Amino acid sequence: MTAAVPSVTLAKDAARAHRNARRRRTAVPYLLLAPALLTFGVFKAYPVIDSLLLSFTTGSGTATHAAGVANYRRLLDDPLFWTALRNTGEILVLQVPLMLGLALLMAVGINSTLVRWRTVWRLGVFMPSVTGLVATGVIFAYLLKSDDGAVNWLLDIVGLPAVDWLGQPFWARMAVVLVLTWHYTGYNAVIYLAGLQSIPRELYEAAMVDGAGPIRRFTAITVPGLRPVLLFTIVLSTIGTLQLFDEPYVLTGGGPDNATLTVSMYLYQNGFRFFDFGYASAIAYALTLLVSVLGAVQMRLMGERER
Structure with missing residues (x-):
């Protein structure tokens, strides 16, 4: 024991x-x-x-107090918020399809065996995306000046009238679309190029033997093969455009007459110009909800097609 x-x-x-x-x-x-x-x-x-x-408080600076959902009710009755949302939506509808369509065509062209110096072309199309956003805005602000800008100078050479790019609401939005397309098309083209190189060449060879032309091969092989990549770029481009701030802020400052005011710029104005941080936070969460809903819808639609 x-x-x-x-x-x-x-x-x-x-x-x-x-x-x-x-x-x-x-x-x-x-x-x-x-x-x-x-x-x-x-x-x-x-x-x-x-x-x-x-977002559930109100007041200026540090002098805030609880306000419940007053900021969110204020959003519904704020015409400037709806103007910013409409401007952002119009830029999104115009710019994202244009940018991604051009990126896809560029990627298909660079991926072709008929193109020489493909490495140089890849570097060339990707270079704009590494340029700083502020620098891009400043450069295009000079290029698009109505009196002595290079773009209007070229239009005058070919006999076309000058355009007040930054002084008219419609053309100001087109200027923002132009800058975004120039800056991000090459980035998306490189992503599509990587996707194209993962599609087996045997599929194209078999289609050519069956008599399929270039357009038929593009719609029947290229687009289905790039569907996951297309979904990725569509969702990211949508999120990025909904958060658009740098380009219109530097290029137009939200003008003329709030024609290029975006949701992110309106958030910035309320938070760091008027110091209404509660309302700015409510705008941020409204934008977050919008981004989440659109992303989920896009993934749902593309996912059903993939199945």
């Missing part, structure tokens, strides 16, 4: 040591993840939660 006591004690000590070692092994991954989790919590999660709480 006396010999059993030390053996029981030793067994308990061994079990305790095993549990402690297991806890240490389990804690190691969390310790390694701790810096990233801390950074995410401080710079991502906390601002998101704080802005959500802020």
Whole structure:
């Protein structure tokens, strides 16, 4: 009986040591993840939660008080918010199909075996996307000047009348569309080019043997083969355009007559010009909801087609 006591004690000590070692092994991954989790919590999660709480307050600067859903009701009756939303939607409807259509055509052209110096062409079409957004806006602001801009100078050479690109509401929106298309078309073309190179060449060869022409091969092989890539670029381009800020801010400042005022610019004005952070936060969450709904609809529609 006396010999059993030390053996029981030793067994308990061994079990305790095993549990402690297991806890240490389990804690190691969390310790390694701790810096990233801390950074995410401080710079991502906390601002998101704080802005959500802020959207239920009203006031200027730090003098705020609880307001319930008053900011969201204010959104529904704010004509300037609906103007910004309409401007953003019009730019989206015009720019995204134009940009992605041109990007797809460019990718198909560069991917052709008939094109020489394809590496140079790839670099050339991608270069605009690495240009800074502010620099792009400043450059195009000079190019599109109504009196001595290079674009109107070229129009005059070919006998066309000058256009007040930045002074007329319609042409100001077209200028924003032009800048966005120039900046992002090459980026999407490179993505499509990567997708094209994953489509087996045997499919095209078999289609040519069957007598399919270029258009038929494009619609029956290229487009279906690029469907996941198309979905990716459509969703990202939609999200990016709904968050549009830099280009119209630098190019037109939201004018003329709020013709290029976007939702993100209106959010910025309320938050950092009028210091109405509660209303600005409500605009941000309204935009987040819109982005989420449109993204889910696009993925749902493209997913059904894929099945």
